[in-house]
Amino acid sequence: MNGSSLGMRLDPQRPFLGAGLKVAVVGGTSGIGAAFAKEMASKGADVIVMGRTFRDEGPRLTFIKADLSSVESMKAAAAELPAEDLDMLIFTNGILPAKTRVATSDGLEADLAVSYISRFVILRELSERLGTNRPRRPRVFVMGGPGLGEKGNPADLNAENSYSRFLQHGKTVAVNEALVLDAAARFPRLAVFGLNPGLIKTDIRSSITGTGCFFRFTEGVVGYCFPSAEVYAERLVPVLFAPALEKESGFHFNPKADAIKPSKVMTTQLTAKYIEATEALLARLPIKDGEKS
Template structure:
């Protein structure tokens, strides 16, 4: 794993942090993108501070911070929250869960494509043949979302809102599965003890503490999941399986019924239309 260059988008807490530290401990050079860095003393990890809920920051990553997907062997998207009980909106007019957990991933990939297409020579001498993208969410859960109301402006439900992010992330993988410039995969970690539910339950609330206690008692810790999934992320034979999804045991799982390529393409089109309507494209 020495000399692998890896970006973890949202790697400052929970699963992203555990994966970043695991990869760094095995010799990979890891750059973490997020808001709060807790691992300044960890070897092989660099940090770029960015609020991933704002699309203007995503575009700045490419223009001002020279973020280029083709510079990395692996890019792992892990940033995510759970929708709040009452609708929250970013300063850019986007529902916060959708912006943080899905739209930033789509925008960063789409805006990076022109750069990828202009740099074919960078494929030579790579540890993997082309950049490898991993999208973490809950693919295969049977969620199709509400593409005609992605921003939840017609009526709000925290569950329905969050399922838009679940469906949206699966749609991203399916939409880009045939892309010639990178390979892309979906990760479903299942239930893991993290702080992702704090936005809904309330940070440090008794409800959150009790729920996370039982999740931690029954299911995997972030570190246990990272140890299982790291061999998959770095498997040199994985490129042939672009567009597939993997569970918490790093085993292939089927896509959600109904989330076809046609459906995914429409979901992505609706996502772009939403960003354009807010002047964020």
């Protein structure tokens, strides 16, 4: 990380990349990812959105259907992406953990699978080929809650021994920050950054609140107090497109689009533990019902 990049604010008068960029947004079919995709397309980028349901037909938007809840489908999704021709890969796919542990067909806890393992698998599948036909250093952005100091616990990453929605969410946030730091070090050819959007009104919390009055009230408050996905996208896309990022890697952006340092708690050792735990978990699949790590 170049120290000068911290505190970096972008001069809106400076030119930024846009027209002709090739971007894939995994999780670009809804919420923040969809807002990013539309904003980038409006600036002349060709954007692939990946998810289960396409909702935003429009110029420069292409859809690839993928259900990222099994490792087989994650690998198939990676194979569908035109890795060599991408300038940018953005992960905004995600869900929130359920009240009681939900397991995927592989035996992975569902939030961990969709909001993290899919990103890990896709990035590992594409890392060597990403952007090799493009003139610029390829960029990868990982959305979650990086920089907030979430430590989580790499032990029992898959919540096979005990499950709490709150703790599992903390693990998913922390392990995504570890993914950014590990990928920045492991793949120096790539520029890798974390994105912390803060609170944004989307449908993601409906799995907790339902879609009734409480959901409408909660999201009404979030929508009143915090920027919409569209406003956040207008703020972030110039940063994602900034030529200044060409030589950078391994840090994050806060909701205001300011560059921020990685969490102090996310040391090199903890990052390595999370990545080791991920690799060990993938090597054990499929995990049978009731199996303990």
